[in-house]
Amino acid sequence: MSRPTIAGVARAAGVSVASVSRVLNGLPATEEMVERVQRAVQELGYVPDARARSLKVGRTFQLTLAVADVGNPVYVTMMRAVEEVVSAAGYRLVVTTTGPDVVDEVALVRGMARGYADGLLISPIRVDEDLVKSIRECEVPVVVAGNVPAKAGVDTVRANSPKGMLLAVDHLVAKGRTRIAFLNGPADTVPGAARSKGFTEALKAHDLEPTAAAEATDFTFTAGRVAAPGLLGVGDEKARADAHLPDAVICANDLLAVGLMHELAALGLRVPDDVAVVGMDDSELAEQCFPTLTSVNLGSAERGRRAAELLLARIEDNDRTPRRIVVQPSLSIRRSTP
Amino acid sequence: MSRPTIAGVARAAGVSVASVSRVLNGLPATEEMVERVQRAVQELGYVPDARARSLKVGRTFQLTLAVADVGNPVYVTMMRAVEEVVSAAGYRLVVTTTGPDVVDEVALVRGMARGYADGLLISPIRVDEDLVKSIRECEVPVVVAGNVPAKAGVDTVRANSPKGMLLAVDHLVAKGRTRIAFLNGPADTVPGAARSKGFTEALKAHDLEPTAAAEATDFTFTAGRVAAPGLLGVGDEKARADAHLPDAVICANDLLAVGLMHELAALGLRVPDDVAVVGMDDSELAEQCFPTLTSVNLGSAERGRRAAELLLARIEDNDRTPRRIVVQPSLSIRRSTP
């Protein structure tokens, strides 16, 4: 009772395997041939083996999307956009998780050489020489949703974090907030570094000094909660007495922002009256949390879409010169800012 | 500059392809043979082709996890648990999304016959004859995280929704709430039907009548918001004057609960003072929302883990008799109930 193969179908239909293959692939054949083959396929319940097919044709019609953390809602936005583009192009999308370590990312990229998929869309959280090298040497097309050095010569679609930061600071300043703090994720990550730099620049543009800054150990809700007290100078009565308590906090992503808001509530501080909070990513969570979160939309959906298009284009023609697309941010104003 | 094959390695090492294969698979070989092969592998940067290998050995060492909606945080809990089990067993996990339609689920299950993976772990949201049939006829092992008829003869791991409902009602009643309403998802889904039944039973056990019930069009945040006013009798002043406004609402999942809480806030109703809210799934969102959400833990992590174990066991031995595991619920009490 094993799976029927194309040979079985051919036998049942009384034709050659080549004819079966042709009919299945819509190549020219007689009316009768098509008829007989299709009947045999029906009867046997034949389904072509993707492994054998891809071994022969050299393509799997699968694309891999690799993200660091499936629990981060920004990736679901991106994932949905990617899925839409690639499935329209006739590819299956499979998602895998890398975790926060760059070595796992490298292993994943290297592993692509095994031929699991025709292309890889990766959104790396940490980037090092090894990763860039592995991407450049990767036999299958790779596009990066994120920032890698231009010299890497790879297609990238990235956000404009500094511009996003500026939007956030502009908004806060316009609302009269000047004691602005920054809750970052790990600074040794790509987004962490970019947002830190952007924050400093944005404040400078307004002639402001950072009121406080803290670095969470991860871009997660829990890490945000843990890092919040340090940022707010809890236990440091002098700081608070000196009015060093921030009147606004910009967070490097929405999960951190929500974690922070919980700590603020626990401290009896009201959002946005006492402290305004701005997130980044404008993920679904920004609408779900309470108060709803003003968040910098870094264009995750568009980045996903553009990255997917880049990947498809590169699969078509691997010799095209790498493109580096930058998606512009916007600000989604909600209730966590005045 | 094409990818090196095992033949290339053999040539470079001056040995046979068979020997290369043996060394690579850790079969007995001389010290020197191992040495030569490994050097050649290094030099050429050879990586074995998974497609060819799986065509030959009949296994891909990949497992597929199919969920309806990547945006539902309950799946990230499950996904993490599954990932842990299967990667420990040497399998890669790939995730695909089915969407809310049963036809897509059926297509996915049928498609497994193409040999993409060695097993499928599916958490179907809607189940019909076709789906059961396709699962039973599927050539690769399938385990269902959810409820399918026993006659289907398939491994399942499911939650005990009625028991979970009872925990929720017990808790609310103990806190003095008696006007309990129910915000369900679509009743034509497996979880929707189970939870509806469970709710009715649980109220009966306490000699209570449902105060109100509504059915959201999806198990999503937005659907929860949209359905909330109807549940609360908004615009129906008589109902509210008659004190028919519920003093507690149980929601079929956490996303719906969070959507409801937003509407409650918009109406000026306080949680839990005016209305207590209980969610189900005890997902990450339950801790992230505000107030934090009391939620029925339906054991999504354990279900994922057990389901993964079942799948691995069935891959080992496809003749074992199907098991039907039921995971018991618990209640995670947080701030949305008194």
Added chain:
DNA sequence: TTGTAAGCGTTATCAG
């Protein structure tokens, strides 16, 4: 239009 046969890159069998 249809059939024959040669691979795709592995692993596994069977001699040596």
Added chain:
DNA sequence: CTGATAACGCTTACAA
């Protein structure tokens, strides 16, 4: 222990 060689299931020249 090692080497040739036959599959795995499919597509695709090339021939008929």
